[in-house]
Amino acid sequence: MPEHSPIGVRPSDATHDDLIVDLTTAERRRRFRSGGDNVALLRVDTHAGGLADQLRHALDVATELVIVTDPVGHVRFANRAAREHLDLPDDAQTCELVDVLLHGPAGDAVWSAIATSRAWHGERSVPRADGSMMHLAISVRPARTPTGDTHGLTVIAHDRSEHVALERALAHQLTHDALTGLANRQHLLLQLDRTLADPTSCGALLLIDIDEFRTVSNSLGHEAGNRLLMAFASRLSRAFPGDCLLARVGGDEFAVYCAGPQDVDGLAARVEQAATAPFTVHGDEIHVSVVVGIAVVAASDHPQRGAELLRRADAAIYDAKSRGRGGFGVFDPAVGAVAAGRLTTARELRRALRDQEFEVHYQPKIALDTGAITGAEALIRWRLPDGTMRSPISFLDVAEDTGLIIPIGRWVLEQACRVAERLRRDLPRTGDIGMAVNLSVRQLGHPDFIEELAQVVCTSGIDPRRVELELTESMVMDDIDTSTAMLHRLKQLGTHIAIDDFGTGHSSLRYLQRLPVDVLKIDRSFVSGLATDDADQTAIVTAVIHLAQALRLKTVAEGVETAAQLAELRRLGCDAAQGYFVARPLPEDEFLALVAAGPIW
Ligand code: C2E
Numbered sequence: 001m002p003e004h005s006p007i008g009v010r011p012s013d014a015t016h017d018d019l020i021v022d023l024t025t026a027e028r029r030r031r032f033r034s035g036g037d038n039v040a041l042l043r044v045d046t047h048a049g050g051l052a053d054q055l056r057h058a059l060d061v062a063t064e065l066v067i068v069t070d071p072v073g074h075v076r077f078a079n080r081a082a083r084e085h086l087d088l089p090d091d092a093q094t095c096e097l098v099d100v101l102l103h104g105p106a107g108d109a110v111w112s113a114i115a116t117s118r119a120w121h122g123e124r125s126v127p128r129a130d131g132s133m134m135h136l137a138i139s140v141r142p143a144r145t146p147t148g149d150t151h152g153l154t155v156i157a158h159d160r161s162e163h164v165a166l167e168r169a170l171a172h173q174l175t176h177d178a179l180t181g182l183a184n185r186q187h188l189l190l191q192l193d194r195t196l197a198d199p200t201s202c203g204a205l206l207l208i209d210i211d212e213f214r215t216v217s218n219s220l221g222h223e224a225g226n227r228l229l230m231a232f233a234s235r236l237s238r239a240f241p242g243d244c245l246l247a248r249v250g251g252d253e254f255a256v257y258c259a260g261p262q263d264v265d266g267l268a269a270r271v272e273q274a275a276t277a278p279f280t281v282h283g284d285e286i287h288v289s290v291v292v293g294i295a296v297v298a299a300s301d302h303p304q305r306g307a308e309l310l311r312r313a314d315a316a317i318y319d320a321k322s323r324g325r326g327g328f329g330v331f332d333p334a335v336g337a338v339a340a341g342r343l344t345t346a347r348e349l350r351r352a353l354r355d356q357e358f359e360v361h362y363q364p365k366i367a368l369d370t371g372a373i374t375g376a377e378a379l380i381r382w383r384l385p386d387g388t389m390r391s392p393i394s395f396l397d398v399a400e401d402t403g404l405i406i407p408i409g410r411w412v413l414e415q416a417c418r419v420a421e422r423l424r425r426d427l428p429r430t431g432d433i434g435m436a437v438n439l440s441v442r443q444l445g446h447p448d449f450i451e452e453l454a455q456v457v458c459t460s461g462i463d464p465r466r467v468e469l470e471l472t473e474s475m476v477m478d479d480i481d482t483s484t485a486m487l488h489r490l491k492q493l494g495t496h497i498a499i500d501d502f503g504t505g506h507s508s509l510r511y512l513q514r515l516p517v518d519v520l521k522i523d524r525s526f527v528s529g530l531a532t533d534d535a536d537q538t539a540i541v542t543a544v545i546h547l548a549q550a551l552r553l554k555t556v557a558e559g560v561e562t563a564a565q566l567a568e569l570r571r572l573g574c575d576a577a578q579g580y581f582v583a584r585p586l587p588e589d590e591f592l593a594l595v596a597a598g599p600i601w
């Protein structure tokens with residue numbers, strides 16, 4: 001036998017490509033075992049010295065796995081690397097390629113690929129001798145005789161496990177948040193895109209925001225903030241074990257997607273429970289509350305992209321936040337429309353400010369004993385370019401959220417002071433009429449507010465005692481210490497302070513006594529029940545008036561719409577009234593004309 005004899009010969013009446021294409025794995029094995037079917041195999045001459053030994057040695061020191069088979073995949077030779085890594089016996093000739101390397105359904109794909117393209121390259125994970133997985137880049141080439149006949153297969157495999165591990169680590173870094181180990185925003189969106197591609201899929205996406213996280217981070221430091229985020233992430237992982245996908249999508253924002261039909265109340269309760277117990281960070285106990293926005297995926301309402309689903313959860317969280325601290329909101333299409341509308345409103349508000357589309361209207365207040373106009377409330381109006389008027393209720397919250405309330409509020413204050421001064425100049429007899437301006441919580445919290453107010457008052461020339469600032473109960477009570485200090489500073493300027501919509505917020509009578517307040521404005525909802533059969537309403541208004549008198553505060557009834565209400569308020573000893581019965585909010589000139597006309601009775 002020649003030293004370098006071929007390892008196989010072709011059957012007499014069929015090409016090996018035919019064989020490879022036509023035979024299933026099982027059939028190949030059967031034929032091989034029965035030793036039939038014309039396939040005459042020659043063996044590597046293991047006893048031959050010289051070049052054959054040299055080749056064997058060269059192959060044995062190679063780091064690549066080299067396997068040589070007959071045309072149907074029966075192993076004729078395996079080098080040392082292949083034997084060691086794949087745990088093959090020294091006499092590897094009892095093995096079949098499909099068993100050691102190309103097992104499973106992919107094996108058949110390899111055979112057909114070889115048949116058509118003459119070579120196959122691919123990657124596969126196979127178990128090592130020690131049970132760990134090895135990632136191999138594999139080439140399978142038909143070995144051909146000089147006449148083109150296939151007499152076997154040469155398999156060369158290269159261990160890429162280290163590369164693959166590195167690639168995977170890198171991919172993990174790119175798709176996961178380094179701090180918490182949860183998926184990052186991009187990865188969440190990608191996974192959601194994949195899930196939502198199935199139009200029958202259903203599930204729920206929760207967006208979770210840690211309330212006051214910034215306060216924690218600012219007061220205890222960045223490192224403490226990070227620890228809180230890590231601790232929260234691990235509690236979240238425990239609350240949602242299994243198939244739910246968890247992600248950190250922003251600074252203090254987390255997301256959880258749970259596939260399948262979901263009970264949204266149950267999901268929100270799980271998040272709330274995870275946040276309830278205090279977190280211990282650097283020895284400090286930190287209490288947090290969370291806001292959760294939930295968007296449900298159902299067959300009837302099935303967003304197509306992850307980004308859309310995330311936007312829906314965002315709209316829901318926005319809605320939940322606008323209702324106060326903590327709690328959760330569930331997306332419904334109407335909320336989505338409102339949220340989209342908010343963006344448009346913000347854009348339009350900037351234009352309105354630039355193009356001076358705002359107006360201020362003035363609603364008079366009368367003294368209930370004399371009928372004389374003793375004051376007015378400045379109320380903002382927005383006249384759109386097409387002439388329609390928008391109510392402040394429809395845009396003030398967006399102005400608050402965007403911070404546009406600061407320049408808008410300053411402008412209203414300037415107008416109100418200017419008109420009050422015009423009144424004094426044009427109608428000297430009525431010169432001491434007060435002017436009330438509504439303040440937003442954002443203005444009150446602004447560090448420059450007092451200074452700006454002092455500036456506007458000074459520039460307009462108005463006596464600050466004629467300026468009345470209206471604040472709601474919740475603005476004051478939410479952070480009582482800060483607002484007490486703030487109200488004292490406002491009082492030092494000489495301005496008066498009124499509590500607006502009194503009775504609708506969570507008023508604390510104990511604090512009311514301590515605050516430098518001058519006026520209580522009794523909310524319209526109580527006034528509307530006066531002079532009706534509703535004795536409770538009368539009792540409440542009576543109590544408020546008595547309380548105010550005890551605290552030496554003036555009372556103004558809001559939203560007085562009928563003569564009967566007015567008469568009842570006079571009887572109960574209320575000081576002043578404001579409402580459509582007296583006059584609607586009026587444009588500047590009409591308001592001045594009304595004041596010029598004198599007392600209304
Ligand atoms: P508010 O301060 O309680 O103002 C009274 C609201 O009741 C005004 O609504 C007024 O038009 C309305 N009103 C007055 N009399 C009656 C009545 O007899 N019946 C009824 N049904 N309503 C009456 P408006 O002008 O829509 O303002 C709504 C709220 O927007 C105000 O409530 C105030 O909180 C806020 N606001 C208005 N202008 C400003 C502003 O310049 N700055 C800030 N921060 N808030 C403002």
Ligand code: MG
Pocket residue numbers: 377438470500
């Ligand atoms: Mg008001």
Ligand code: MG
Pocket residue numbers: 500501521523558
């Ligand atoms: Mg009010």
